[in-house]
Amino acid sequence: MVTDRQTLAARPRRALCPAHPRHPLHPSRKPMLDLQYIYDNIDAVAKNCENRGVKVDLDQLKTLRDQRNALITETDAARHASKELSSKIPKADAATKAALxxxxxxxxxxxAALEEKQREIEVALKEIQAAIPNMTHPDAPVGRLESESVAVRTWGEPPKFDFEPLDHVALCExxxxxxxxxxxxxxxxxxxxxxxxxxxxxxALIxxxxxxxxxxxxxxxxxxxIARQDVLEGTGYQPRGNETQIYSIKDTDLCLVATAEITLGGTLKDQVLNVEQLPLKYAGIxxxxxxxxxxxxKATRGIYRVHQFTKVELFxxxxxxxxxxxxxxxxIVAIEEEIFQxxxxxxxxxxxxxxxxxGPAYRKYDLEAWMPGRNEWGEITSASNCTDFQARRLGTRCKSGDKKGxxxxxxLNGTAVAITRALIAVLENYQQADGSIVIPEVLRPWVGQDKIG
RNA sequence: GGAGAGGUGGCUGAGCGGUCUAAAGCACCGCAUUGCUAAUGCGGCGUAGGUGUCAAAGCCUACCGGGGGUUCGAAUCCCCCCCUCUCCGCCA
Known part of the structure; x- marks a missing residue:
């Protein structure tokens, strides 16, 4: 994903939390960790939240979880009583019938009262639960700042120009x-x-x-x-609200997608697969x-950060x-590297x-291309392993023969190529002293020429 | 966009207000039986939550496209939405 991490990857939480679980902004609509898992691994979860710089009241979660379970037991018992009573009515005589x-x-x-109470507790519970990020790969670098991400390898040499390189804005003009x-x-x-x-x-890039x-x-x-709101939510996007990254279509429940991750992820929403069918590898334009x-x-010049672009995405x-x-x-990362190599x-x-x-990523690798016009690295791809965090919300499950249930x-998702960012990288890296731009060899069959200008 | 039909367990399909705790068949698994393939009989056969347990069994609740309503009681009645099929209209 080519995106500003602060705004999209972080997927800021809602400011207000409407009580109804079906409300689009209800926290339960976010992907999340399994409640029982949190409960059973509370220390590990707490440590993980700390590493990720997320503050969560896990004690409160524990309390609410216990309250919830007690209420479920009570409600189930009441329903059982009600069922039993109802079954007596057809056989009862008129007098007892009325009483029954x-x-x-x-x-x-x-x-109804118990259910209402249960709903309230569940809302509070899910609000906390939804704030808990995914667990983290043990080898992922621990750090709070963007700069603490680790460059695990570098490929290629930033080109040395014997002239003052132009940025993509100048080149495009x-x-x-x-x-x-x-x-x-x-x-x-x-x-x-x-x-x-x-x-x-x-x-050609596509x-x-x-x-x-x-x-x-x-x-x-x-x-x-475009995709339905519930598909957006299933993949972990916030379709509406103040800080949303998503355009929505008025008077419908449709939104313009921010990435094909949404649509590809949505293809198997609420499906139960057989484990033998996996892995499924999808690519979407x-x-x-x-x-x-x-x-x-922030970097608003040119086409570095735009409201619309075309992308080939892996899922x-x-x-x-x-x-x-x-x-x-x-x-996925290897494929991304193959593409840019x-x-x-x-x-x-x-x-x-x-x-x-x-929140959703268990581990994430970004590719950053050298962009001579910026004289720095710029994000061109992003590949995330979401483990089961996203699938829990999407309802995409699998059956394996040996296990019950x-x-x-x-x-996982990753960018194959995001056109605007890739375009910037190509134009800026392939510019020549005479102002022309060489077309990368691999693209020439589709471009039909070997240089621009 | 309009009219009609329909969405029930892995699949086919019955049920259309009260043991539905969802018939039956197919598929699948286990057992039995028949010298093989096959057939037959019996049993099992979902998901989720809760409870229980070392673990399990067991027990309880929910789930018949989704949501809401009526009722002591809903797969079944009412309302809204989604989807599929057929026909009509429109259109690249």
Whole structure:
């Protein structure tokens, strides 16, 4: 994912918490850790929250959990009584019947009151539960600051220019590769027209990425660009509210997707799979729409941070086993690296530190490309292993022959190529002294020329 | 967008206000039996939560597309929504 971690990856929590569990902003709508797991591993969870810089009242959670269980027992007993009573009514004579019906009516009220109480406790409980982030891979670097993420490896050499390199803004203007003014006129700031070779590059990058991921067994999808609210919620996005990153369509429950992670993850919402079907490897092409709320003033020049871009995304469902999802995570990162190595873009791989993981990720690697125009590294991809955190909310489970019941699968997502960021990296790294831009070898079959200008 | 039909357990499919604790069949598993393949009989066969236990068994509750309502009692009646199929309209 190419995204501002502060705003999207962190997925800020709601400010207000409406009481109804079905309310779109209700905390239960977020992915979360299993309640029983938290209860049984309270110390480990507490330690993890601390590492991630998240404050949670686990004592309160424990209290509420006990209250909840007691209430469930009580409510179930009341319902049992009610059922028993009802079954007597058909056989009763008229006199006792009236009395029984009356008693039943009272029982119904009791049950309703208990249920109401249970709901209240559940709301409070889930509010805490939803604030608890996923557990963390033992090898992930512990740290609070973005700078504490660890560069695990670097590939390629930042190009040395014997001239003053231009940034993508200058390059795009010079070669008429985009039209920001027209974009703003048509749709507002943050929207843009790609033009000329940039259009060909966009198509070429998609083709190139799609060919590679397909080679690695990812099933290609071109996905809807909109999704229902409950799909957004299932994948852990907050569709509405003040700080949302998501555009929603008025008077409907539809939203513009921020990534194909949402649509691909949604494909198996509430499904029970057979463990033998796993892993499932999906790739999706979609447009991505992001409001970038709260991101004003940060790198707003050009197309580094925009409200819409096109992306090829990888998504995987694996067996509920950390060894499995870990291996898939490595594979996804390897594919991302293969893509950027093929493009000849220098990059480094960051092992994201605990404080910057966001809620759902168990571990996350970002690729940052060298961007000469910024004279620094810039995020181009992001790959997360969400273990079962997202699947719990999505309701994607699997059955394995030897085990009773079902387990939540593990989900992973990663960027194959996000067009705007990749475009910046290509343009800036391949610029020449004469102002022209060389087209990377691997893209030429689709671009149809070897340089711009 | 309009009209009609329909969504029930892994699948087929009955039930249309009161042991539904969901019939039956298929599939699947176990046992028995028949010298093999196969057939037959018997039993089992879901998910989630709670309780219980060292663990389990067991017991309780919920779940018949989703949500809400009526009722002592709802798969069954009422309202809203979603989806599928057929036909019509519109359209790239």
């Amino acid at each position: 019906v009356d008693e039943g009516r009272k029982l119904r009220e009791t049950i 010079k070669h008429q590769l985009y039209d920001l003014e027209a974009g703003a006129r048509v749709a507002g700031h943050g929207f843009y027209f790609l033009k000329n070779e940039a259009v060909l590059l966009e198509l 083709q190139y990425a799609v060919q590679i991921v397909r080679k690695h067994g990812f099933t290609l999808h071109s996905t809807p660009d 979609s447009h991505c729409f992001r409001t970038e709320a709260g991101a004003h003033g 995987a469902f694996t067996a509920p086993d950390v060894a499995e999802s870990d291996a898939m995570h490595q594979q 093929g493009l000849g873009i220098p990059y480094r791989v960051l092992d994201i530190c605990t404080g910057d993981l966001g 079902t387990q939540f699968v593990h989900t």
